Amino acid sequence: MFASPSLVGACALAIALAGQVGAFTTRSWDDARALAKTVVANMTVDEMAGVVSGRGQFGGRCVGNIHGVPRLNIPDICFQDGPAGIRAVDLASGFPAGINAAATFNRDLMRKRGQAIGEEFRAKGAHVYLGPDIDIMRAPAAGRAWEGFGPDAYLTGEAGYETIMGVQSVGVQAVAKHLTAYVQEHYRFWMSSDVDDRTLHELYWAPYLRAIEADVSGIMCSYNKINGTYACANPRLMNEIARGEAGFAGYFVSDWLATHDATYETAMAGLDLEMPGGWLIFGGGTYDDIGPEAKNNATLLARLREMCENIITPWYKLGQDQDFPALSFNVQGSSDNAHVNARSDAHTALIRTIAAASTVVVKNTGGLPLSSPASLAIIGQDAAPPQTGCDLNACLGGTLAIGWGSGTTTLDYVVPPITALQQRIGAQGNKTVLAQSLSNDIDPGVSAARGKSAAIVFCVADSGEGGIGLTQVDGNWGDRENLDLWRRCGSLIEAVSKVNNNTIVVIHTVGPVNVNPWVSFANVTAIVFAGLPGEQTGPAIFDVLFGDVNPSGRLPYTIAKSEADFPAKVLLSAGLDFAPHVEFTERYYNDYKHFDAANIEPAFPFGHGLSYTTFSYANLTVTRGVNPTTLYTVKFAVTNTGSRDGTEIPQLYLGFPSGSDEPPKLLRGFESVALAAGETKSVSMTIGQQQLSIWDVTSQSWVRPPGTFSVSVGASSRDIRLTGSF
Ligand SMILES: *[C@@H]1O[C@H](CO)[C@@H](O)[C@H](O)[C@H]1NC(C)=O
Ligand SMILES: *[C@@H]1O[C@H](CO)[C@@H](O)[C@H](O)[C@H]1NC(C)=O
Ligand SMILES: *[C@@H]1O[C@H](CO)[C@@H](O)[C@H](O)[C@H]1NC(C)=O
Ligand SMILES: *[C@@H]1O[C@H](CO)[C@@H](O)[C@H](O)[C@H]1NC(C)=O
Ligand SMILES: *[C@@H]1O[C@H](CO)[C@@H](O)[C@H](O)[C@H]1NC(C)=O
Ligand SMILES: *[C@@H]1O[C@H](CO)[C@@H](O)[C@H](O)[C@H]1NC(C)=O
Ligand SMILES: *[C@@H]1O[C@H](CO)[C@@H](O)[C@H](O)[C@H]1NC(C)=O
Numbered sequence: 001m002f003a004s005p006s007l008v009g010a011c012a013l014a015i016a017l018a019g020q021v022g023a024f025t026t027r028s029w030d031d032a033r034a035l036a037k038t039v040v041a042n043m044t045v046d047e048m049a050g051v052v053s054g055r056g057q058f059g060g061r062c063v064g065n066i067h068g069v070p071r072l073n074i075p076d077i078c079f080q081d082g083p084a085g086i087r088a089v090d091l092a093s094g095f096p097a098g099i100n101a102a103a104t105f106n107r108d109l110m111r112k113r114g115q116a117i118g119e120e121f122r123a124k125g126a127h128v129y130l131g132p133d134i135d136i137m138r139a140p141a142a143g144r145a146w147e148g149f150g151p152d153a154y155l156t157g158e159a160g161y162e163t164i165m166g167v168q169s170v171g172v173q174a175v176a177k178h179l180t181a182y183v184q185e186h187y188r189f190w191m192s193s194d195v196d197d198r199t200l201h202e203l204y205w206a207p208y209l210r211a212i213e214a215d216v217s218g219i220m221c222s223y224n225k226i227n228g229t230y231a232c233a234n235p236r237l238m239n240e241i242a243r244g245e246a247g248f249a250g251y252f253v254s255d256w257l258a259t260h261d262a263t264y265e266t267a268m269a270g271l272d273l274e275m276p277g278g279w280l281i282f283g284g285g286t287y288d289d290i291g292p293e294a295k296n297n298a299t300l301l302a303r304l305r306e307m308c309e310n311i312i313t314p315w316y317k318l319g320q321d322q323d324f325p326a327l328s329f330n331v332q333g334s335s336d337n338a339h340v341n342a343r344s345d346a347h348t349a350l351i352r353t354i355a356a357a358s359t360v361v362v363k364n365t366g367g368l369p370l371s372s373p374a375s376l377a378i379i380g381q382d383a384a385p386p387q388t389g390c391d392l393n394a395c396l397g398g399t400l401a402i403g404w405g406s407g408t409t410t411l412d413y414v415v416p417p418i419t420a421l422q423q424r425i426g427a428q429g430n431k432t433v434l435a436q437s438l439s440n441d442i443d444p445g446v447s448a449a450r451g452k453s454a455a456i457v458f459c460v461a462d463s464g465e466g467g468i469g470l471t472q473v474d475g476n477w478g479d480r481e482n483l484d485l486w487r488r489c490g491s492l493i494e495a496v497s498k499v500n501n502n503t504i505v506v507i508h509t510v511g512p513v514n515v516n517p518w519v520s521f522a523n524v525t526a527i528v529f530a531g532l533p534g535e536q537t538g539p540a541i542f543d544v545l546f547g548d549v550n551p552s553g554r555l556p557y558t559i560a561k562s563e564a565d566f567p568a569k570v571l572l573s574a575g576l577d578f579a580p581h582v583e584f585t586e587r588y589y590n591d592y593k594h595f596d597a598a599n600i601e602p603a604f605p606f607g608h609g610l611s612y613t614t615f616s617y618a619n620l621t622v623t624r625g626v627n628p629t630t631l632y633t634v635k636f637a638v639t640n641t642g643s644r645d646g647t648e649i650p651q652l653y654l655g656f657p658s659g660s661d662e663p664p665k666l667l668r669g670f671e672s673v674a675l676a677a678g679e680t681k682s683v684s685m686t687i688g689q690q691q692l693s694i695w696d697v698t699s700q701s702w703v704r705p706p707g708t709f710s711v712s713v714g715a716s717s718r719d720i721r722l723t724g725s726f
Contacts, residue, residue: 114166
């Protein structure tokens, strides 16, 4: 059914999108809910049962579809992966991964990435983006941590917020995932994450508060158990915390195959939509029998009606009932794929911009920027064209643009480093002599490097989703077995550095890696973390290495001197226990919070990243406000004191009052500030009530601990330039 203009809500916004996508009007939650109630009231019990269960793993055209109700104009709402672009279709872009969006520390780019991804979903006729992933990187080797925004709850929340705002601004639903404490691939279907209430709220739940502020349409519950109860049958998470405490008004959808318990129990625990529906290899818990059961049980029938309303409300809220493009693809086969082009030059340019802005220069003793070197060696398998054609990118040959699994993108093409470099050098008249060795073999790498003005070694560390089968890449079943660079790339770096005193290391990685011993070698003149930059990886890395783009990326995680310094590890083996309980003894002291609290020196701290210019900070003031979202305003001035234009990422960390059992520093603000050489700008960051609160287990509420907060502003978590307090 189509909405009449009189039903349009007060805060409605008409958005006309260029080209293939129609105009639509968004609605308030209340107006959308009223429309959903009306249409659901007209459904039979069997029709309602179809809405709440998917069409089956192979039964729809998308990775998930509901059973629509054509006579009431409710379509087979299409759910599609996510989160780095629309997956399993052609003519769509391969965006930088979530971890790269985080590394930009740039809200504007995070939102633009979300909007561009949303535009491609809409262009293809897919209603629901299965993203963003706002899982917390508890252990650095966690297989899917790169899909999300790293170990910090604040950065994750902000990146999640901007992504959702971007995606939904073009009328596509976002589903934040995975609720929650889903922290590794090994044992993911049976493991219990045993998390205390405060840690649950402050670390694993906090990003969802921001997702709800962004009006997220859905939340996906995770595979694992929390305290022994499956997440998708967990009333504490869904009913009490999400709906009760936070007022979440959208729907809960299960991860694919994440339901186990009886229908009644699962429905009453808060799960609205069961995906993919039908056939399951584990447990039980499909909604196959919800219709017959509801016909005999008034409580379940009332709940079934509410579940349908929850699922359909966001469809009305985002105006998907008006001119939404017809679904144009079929992930199960090519017969009804219209090959609609979702790409655009603007998206390609944005991918390159984000990839460059997420490139983190962690060490630079003069190697960068390269200024028309007389000769250059490019070394390592990671510089070569990528291997293509393997399912879900669960293979590695050539450069790494994205990790593997359901969070990957299909990658129509990738511009690898070697191609981008050849093009660049060609465009400059081939004045630079180029030597190459596109493998990790030591001898040819050393030969290429010898006598060259600079040698760039490309290295890799990959991870992904643990498959149901035995998908392993280099012996890693989703999670990484360790943090070493893959395929002996550390040895390659060491060997090259022995013959070339200007060895530049570029690392395409899913997360932290071991950098000893070569990190401190004098001949290693630069180290660059490039993350998973997506399809424009080659052009973007040379934009930074040659200085066309002045780097501003920041580490969204800590690089440790030793793997043992991290407070939590992936549980790779629990012996004969197939359903281990993993106690989160590190609580919310993960990543830099642990390094700070335990006084451990990292190799490179959270928030670190170098520029080709320098910045100074001055004049910190803290003023008190009245609005709960702007209780304090922290102001300071940043000056570009060098001779190049550049972008600084000032970060605000709070120290909580003594006795509040919080880490020494918690990220509570960041900005991306572009400054011409010599320019000064005033930067202001606001702190709201939520950012000053801890979860009080006794009163079951967020409270501000009494006492003095310290304010630290600087260029990383360990490079504090200004301090204050309130
Ligand atoms: C069924 O839908 C019609 C029109 O769409 C609406 O007027 C009517 O109120 C609905 N029925 C119920 C029982 O809500
Ligand atoms: C898990 O158990 C701990 C310890 O008993 C408790 O504090 C916490 O609230 C529980 N969390 C959930 C989500 O049930
Ligand atoms: C509905 O079914 C549940 C689970 O079997 C049962 O506990 C409950 O009493 C039933 N309620 C009604 C109204 O039949
Ligand atoms: C640079 O070298 C490439 C490969 O040999 C060649 O195709 C290209 O024409 C050259 N470009 C210039 C400007 O000389
Ligand atoms: C550094 O590189 C130079 C070649 O430029 C080499 O002679 C020297 O031995 C290298 N130093 C180390 C410590 O490997
Ligand atoms: C690096 O080696 C080159 C010769 O290969 C030499 O000209 C240059 O001075 C060396 N640089 C440093 C910093 O040692
Ligand atoms: C800092 O404040 C002083 C005093 O108001 C002013 O003179 C100075 O220009 C300010 N510095 C910057 C970088 O804004």
